[in-house]
Structure formats: structure tokens, C-alpha cells
Amino acid sequence: MYVNWSVVEKKRNVEAIEIRTEGTADDDGADHDSQAEDGIILKKAADSDDRSSEISLSDEPTSTERSELEEDGPPVYHQTDHDRTADDAKRKNREFRKKLNQDARKTVSDSVHKGIRLIVHRPEFDRDLQQEYFRLSKELMPVVRETARKVMPLLEHEVSLEFAGNHYYGGKFQADRTAYRDFRYFAKKLPPTESPSLAVALRVDESASMSAFGRLEAAKRAVLAVYEFCRICHIPILIYGDTADISKLEQMSVYAYTDLDQVDADDRFRLMGIRARSNNRDGMALRIIAERLAVAPQQTKLLISISDGQPKAMEDYTGNYAALDMQQTIAEYERKGIAFLAAAIGQDKDVISQIYGQERFLDITDLQQFPAKLVRIIARYL
Template structure:
């Protein structure tokens, strides 16, 4: 769709975002972390996100890439490995009630970035060039901001700009402008304290220096900063989503703190019993664990006799015990486990990608078609009959040709008619073999139809292409399924996003003579969570026994759903994952009014060279026909 107003229609560079995500995962040593773009750069341990700043946009490509990479270095490597978030949380709570909370938080962020930048350079020397570009751009930016803020008499912001330049200019003869008499007298003292930041060894050292600077500035500043140049994450963002063993251990003392003087002799009688505590709310593991509140008692060294020494292969929850290595101590392999079916997408809430951890699949079956649907389908079938009959004849000729083709010049097989090579060649090859093709095409197809609200004006024409898809594959006896997908925007909440999959034509009915009119029940609905839908369909295809599997996605726009800001990246990752499993994924982009270059680039980023454009939806049969012909031919020769 062509847009009249295009100034705010900025598209994400998917390849760059994927590159930053891969870099974040590598530096953080965790596959859970993802890169995302926000106003400011920071690390969110709770959400497993490394946020890159918008600050680097609209700059030369080299500067933009270097700046965003430097954000990743500081967050995924620097903050995650070298920053003590516990002391930062204490600092945040301490300065929240002060009059300079904004100034204090940004000063600490600046100081910590200065410290961990050097550690990143030392550990990863290849980051030096990107950090140099970062520092050059920020120096230019803060120099201009210093002039602007001084002209507006925003002294707290101007003082922060000056502090950045003092720490990063690299010029010992840096010229300091005049603020007012009171601030001018304090600046030499502040500068002396700032020099101590170059000697800090830890986050706590940075906080000590910053505290001294804040005490000095509090006496000369009457208000807090207005602008936010750096973002210091709050305690909720700093908190890790994965509780450690230490987090689960009780730390409060007993009411009494005595220890039994008598040592265990080994003959004590130990009683044990089982207590079944399952109920509906604990069916799947959460962040809450049952604990016993033992308020008083005497410590002894009597063993209960049911424990064994832990090993690194052990897991905290029995649900994932299957991923642990076998223990060398007491064998618990015979314990009954809550089994889960194996999946190529893994286990747990991130089974279908971290962006879809709260998504839920709901499958719907088609109703029996009414007379109106039968009439509409019959009309569409007549319109595409030429295509599927032509396709059937082409495939039939291909299979017949394969049956008659034979391989020649072999050392064994049937003796050929041409025996001349026996007399003229040193190693004659006189035999041939016929191909032994299967009687059927060994392939299965899934057609995934975007049923988002934007398909409202395209669904009728799209059904012509879907009918061609169904009738053509039915004519050559190839099993297939046609499923429409959408997410209900009204039902979606933070912890539950229901995604509906409407089975217009399931595999079980795809080759039945009267199947097809159910396609007319496909309608435009709500949002589209493409990455999740592709993984769900791939999971179904993997259960098929056919040798070759194809997934074709009909879509008219980018992924858009509740809490799905990185939908483009998630869909690209889903496509890559599914292709690694041996499933060919194609996208057919549908439009009613031509294609914008930005849209074309987005879909090429997601699907690579397997994104096919139908510039106008009424041309869909002409686009779908050669694709089916190519894929069926591939299945015959494969």
C-alpha cells in the first residue's frame, strides 16, 4: 500500500538487527539474549534484552554500525560481566529521594561506561576502532549540547555535558566555559574528583567517586537535569529472570540458634514419608517453589538417607531431567517423570522463540459449507480450471518422461545396442539402466494464509489462488493442508496471547473429491504473529512421512501482534530454523496497489530469495502456477 505520509514510516534494518542479536548472544554467552532498538542503550537482565540507542540512526552507515556495536559491547559484555547490579540498585534507592536523582543516575552510568569500556577493549581488542568512533561522535554531540544548554541557562544539563567532555576529550588543556560564579568555583574540585574515575576497579569504586561529585554539585545546583542522555536501569530491569540456588535458599535465621552437642553415631532411626502436592496450579513449573517454614529447632548432623551428592549435569526441575547427563551416584532414572514429546524447537516457554513465550495455539475446524459457499467455490474453481488442468498435464508428462529416461555408459545393467566402445575404449561401458520412479510425488505442502485485518480487501481475490493451490495438488494426488492464522487482539494480554489456526483443508481431507468449499470460510480477522505460526506449521509438517516438505506463506504485510515489536527478526529466525530442518519455506507477498521498495526489502530480509511478489492480488494464479510447477518438478526429480 502506498502511503501519503511517509516521514515517520521508518523501517528496521533486519539484517543489522540480526547481526547485533548474534553479537549480543555471543558476548553474553547466552542464546536467550536479543538486541532491540530503544531511545537509550541499556541491559535488561530480566527480559534478556540488549537495547541499542536510537542515537545512532540517521548517520553514515559506518558510524551507525560502529555506534550500535559499541552499545552491544558495553551492555552484553561490559555490564553483564563486569557490572555489580546489586550495588547499583542500592545507589538508585539512595538517590531517588534526592533533588538530583536524574543527574546522579546518569553520572553513574557515564562513570561505569568509562570503566567497562577499557575492560571490553582489553578483553576484545577488535572493539577499539568502534569505541574510537563512538567517542568522536559523542564528543561532537556533547560539545554542541554544552553550548545550547548554557545559552538556555540549563546549568545541570550543561554541567553534565562538561563532565562528559572532561572525561572523554583526551585533551589536558581542555577549555572550560563559564557558568556562574558559584559553579565556576566548584568545577576545579569536581574535576579533581573525576580524575579518580580512571583508577576505579569496580562498580562500588565508581559509586564512591560519583557520591563525592554529587555532594559537591548539590551545593551549587538548585534543580535536576531535564534531558536524559544515558539510562541507568532500575532494579526491576536489573533483576535476572532466572533465580539462582542462592535466591531460593532461606536466609533468615531460626528463632533459636543452638546446635546439638551429641554427634550422630549412624544408628539413629530416620523416618521418611511422601507427600503428594500436585494440583492444577502447579502443573507447570513457575517461579514459586514450595518451602517449609521451619521457625525453630536444633541443628544435627543426622542424615535422612535419601540424598546424594549433586553433579553439574543435574537440573533443578524434573521436567528437564532428560537433558541432563546420567548421574554417577545414586540412580534416579526409574523415577516417574512428567514426559513431554520431543520437539526440534526445544522445550519450555521459549520453545517457539522468546518473543512467543506467552503465545498459545488454538486450532479450529471448518464447518460444513452452506449452499452459498458451494456456489462461490464452484465459480472460482471454473476460473482456475485452466491452470490446474495444465499443471496436471505437465506433471503427468514429467513422470512419463522419467519412466522412459535411462542412464547410459554404465559398467553394469542392461546391455545397450551400441557396442563400438568395446573395441575402441580401454574400459568400455556398454550397459544402461532405467529410472525407477515412484508412482506418486513424494511431497507434502502446507499453505499458511495470513488472516490479519489488513487482508480485508484482498481475501476474496486471495481465495482464487488458494483454490488453484488446492485443486492443482488434488489433481496430482499430493497431500496438503490450508490453514488461516491470526492472533486475537482483544484477548491478548501480557501473559497470554491466543493464536488461532483455522483448518480450512486438513491433510486428512485434502484429496477427497468434494473437499474445497471450506476455503470460502477464510476471513480477515485480527493480528498476525508470523514467526510463531511458521514454527507451529513446521512442527506439523515434520510429523509427515513424505520426503520433501514445503511451506508457503501468503501474507500482505509485516508481522504485527501484541508485544511483538521484534516480529521481523523473530520471523526471519523462524524461517532459518525451519529450513535447517529440511522444510522449504516460500513467501508470496500480496498487494492491491503495487509494492513499495521498503516493503520489498523487508520481505527479502525475512525470506531471502524465496520471497515472491504478487504486485496485484488478482495476478496471484499467474504467480502461484509457476511456483507449483517448479516445486512439483523438484519433487519428481528429487
Template sequence: MMTTLMPVIRELIRKTNPLLEHELSAEFAKSRLYGTKFCADQVATMDFRTFARKRPPEEEPSIAVALRIDESASMSAFGRLDAAKQAAVALYEFCKGCGIPIMVYGDTADRSKLEQMSVYSYVDFESKDANEKYALMNIQARSNNRDGMALRIISERLLNAPQKSKLIISISDGQPKAMPDYSGEKAAYDMKDTLQEFRRKGIQFLAAAIGQDKEAIRELYGAENTLDITDLKQLPARLVQVIARFM
């Protein structure tokens, strides 16, 4: 898979790195011995660290990305799961190549009465495992999906990231369904309520649609927040636009 995707990934990194190199952070790091801004509130510490300076991009990237993959049984149809795996690998390699923190989570529901909600951490911000990317091959279609709760769990995790911009990309077929009655209007209301709540907290959401799922995804996330990833050859240009948009 990597052999096939590497030309796409390299092109994506080549186009995006100039954007990151010229990015200026608006955040100031306090407790400095020198800097461009005097902080009167630091004088009482008596450690002479009374200045602040802007954090350069290489010190703290301004964007963190979370990829959420719906692992419901319906994702096995029409090549959705293969496309999701390829998108996960491409996005992971792209973020690593650009120094952007990334986490990749999968989720399903109702695997058993005792396991009503299941979340799988394939890649995490805090992981030190150099081989973590191989876990992406464990992404698979499993059971049902409770999208609202999955987005809530990932959003709460992403809120702890120090980066200024926080982006969640969700790959699903737009068919939330879980026991006993999580479907239709009830599921759609739950999802929209979750999106609204965490957008207020500063998280941006983008839904990646695969082919015939576009209309269902647009209804839930909004047309302006829907990305068509059916043609992976177009993925580099589309993701460059996304990263530039959310920086």
C-alpha cells in the same frame, strides 16, 4: 470462482504433469522380495524380504506443499483477501490434479485474552473429506497476526510428511503485529529466526506477495523466495517454476 479459475488451473496441471511423470525418486523402499539392491541388515528377519527398490513417483510423490494464509485484519485492504482465496483455490486444485499432498492453514492472533493464537485447518493431508475444499471460502480477515508462531506450527506439521521435499507457501501482507509488543524489529527477528531453524530441518519457504506488499515480504523472506501473485493470469507459469525448483 472455480469457473473463472479453471482455465488457469488446467493449464497449470498440463504443464506440470510431464515433470512429475519423468521424475525419478532417489529413495529406496526396503523389505522387498525382489529389487535392485541387496540389504544385508534385513537377512536376520528371516522373511526373505532382503531387497530394496526405488520408489516410483506414483507410489510416493516426492514433494508436499503447505499453504499458510495470514488472516489478520489488514488483509482485508486492497483486495488482498480475495487474491489469497483465489490463490488457495488454484493451488489446491493444481496439487490435487497432480497428486501432490497439500494442506491449507490460516491463522490470526489476539481474538481474545484466552485465544492469543488461532490456527484454522481448512485442508489437511490426513483428511478423507471429499468436500474439504469448500472450507476455503471460510478464509477471512480477523484480528492480529503472529507470523513466527504460525510458521512454526505449520512447519512442525509438515515435518511429519514422508515426502522428501517440503514447501511452505505463505500469503501475507508482511506486517506481523500481535499483543503486547510483537511488531517491528522484534517480529522480524522472530520470523527470520524461525525460517532459519526450519530451513536447516529441510523445509523450503516461499512468500507470496500481493501488489504493494512485495517490498515488506522481500525484506523478511529474501528476494529469491518471494513470488508476486497480483496477476493471477501469471500464476500457472510461476507455480510451474516453483514446483520444478523444489522437486
């Protein structure tokens, strides 16, 4: 026996299904075809119960259907764990970027840069930047790993000369502790310091002139090499880029590619977003970066500025005025324990040398050797 299901009406939910029983197993093909045009043909099995033809469907959708549909609207898609994780990451990134902006504006509020419209960006990255990173790292990583291999033995197995007392056993007996009768009569030697007491910051000039003569490519390669070297050696690393006068509403732009307070393995891809943009307000950038470095707990703090020219920003931030601001900033933060180096890779090397002083000046003539040279310089501070 055959059962013909014919759909009478269909709106948002199934309202009714008419079941018609027509023909027998001996019906001819023509009758089958007419039934196929009407609806879906179901063949009843020999051992099936006759009651199977009595099918009742409720007009009300099931609980599952209700959860997937809005009333008279599109489907509702439930948030997955992956979506929630992505949303949390975006929220944390927004909060971190907000804090960076607040801290930076507070830092410059008592300086000559007060009133300058400042925005600190936390750059994103895409597949193209990832591919660029893989291209550059393939060339640079052998040099970075070799330098790190030579340095790592110096960072390990450091012997501590300090002892911590009040132990039940140890390598040093403290006779004066016997009066307490608590059996804590020994001192133990403290474990060796495994992490280097060094923090590094790189400031990258992203002025328009960096696009000339391969300077931008050299800066990226150097930044990548320093970043990977510091990661291997567990050295905290901060890398900011900056430019000025993108617009009247954004007189100073800072790009936080990596930061001491939020370490992200994807920062290596963000570094590939370094660009040649507009002018450069060097003193303001140095002050913001130096302040973040000054509060780091490490004993040695090194700030390296990579630039191809002298400071120049609207309206009148240039010449002696800008040079004096930079020198005062350097002197102020040197008193707070920060060491400055200027890596000059452009035509204004003499001016940069005068501003920073010869003892803080690095003349980078061979841009191809720049990454390896910068890594070796940082290794000397370990």
C-alpha cells in the same frame, strides 16, 4: 347388514370398541346419517363370515407400538445408518481437532510464543461457501488443468535404478545367491515412483488488512488454484489460515482448512471460509505449519506464506522483535529440509522481503495473475 363402530373412550392406547349392529340393507338414508354421526360404518359382504363381527382388541400395545413409544412420553426415533455415519464423522473431526491443538501447543511450548492462548479450529462449511467455490473454480480450473497436463508426464514413467533381490526370476542374475540353493537367484527392478516426492503447505495471513484492495479475493483464488493443482497431481497439500487477538482468551487462532493427516474432498469448500479477521502473529503460525510439514515423508517440502503486511500482534509482537523471531524460525526449519517462499500482496513488500530474504521473496504486483503464477512456481519443485 351394517356394523357401527363407536369409540367409547380413547386414552394413550385403544381400551375398548363397541360394535353395534343396526338396520338392514333396506334402512333409509336418515338412519344411515345418524349412524355416520356416531362412528364408522362398515358394510358386511355377502360371503363374509358372521364371526367377523366378533372383534377382540387387547389393551396392551403391540411390540411395534412399544418400540415407538416411551412410557408416557414422545415417540422414540431410531438412529439410521446415515445418522450413525454422520455421528462418526463428527466424533472423528472432534478427535482430530483435539490432536491438532495438542500438537500445535507442544510445538510452540519452547518458543517465544509460550503462554500464548492458542486455539486450532477445523472450520465447517455451508451452502453459501459451496456456491462461492463453484463460482471461483469455474474461472480457475482451465488454467489449473492446463498446468497439470504439462506436469503430469514428468511425474509418470520415471525409471527406477534400484533392484530388489531374492526373486525366482528377474532381469538381473545374482551369482552369490546360488550358494543358498533356494532358487532365488534373480533381482527385479523396482517399479517407477508414480507419486511426486513433494509436499506443499500454504500459510494464509487472515489479518484485517487483507480485506483491502481485493487482497482477500486474490488469496482465495490462489489458494483454490494451488489446492486443485495439488489434488490433480497427487501432491499432499496443507493449508492453514491464522490471525491473532480475536479475544483475550484466544490470542492466536489457527484455521486448519486442509491437512496432511486427514484428507477430505470437502476441504475445497472450507477454503472459501478464509476471512479478514484481526492481527497477525506470523512467527507462531510459521512454526506450527513448518512442524507439521517437517514430519512429512516427502523429500521436498515447500512452505509458502501469503501475506499483505508485516507481523503485528499484542502486546509487543512487532518490529524487530517479530522479524527476528520469524528469521530464527525460518533458519531452524530450513535445517530440517523445508523451503520457504513469501508471496507479498500488500503495501509492506519491502519489509517482507527483508524478513524472508530476497531469495525467498515473491513480489505479487498483479493480483489477477497471482493464482497462475503460484501454481507454476510449485510445478518447478516437481
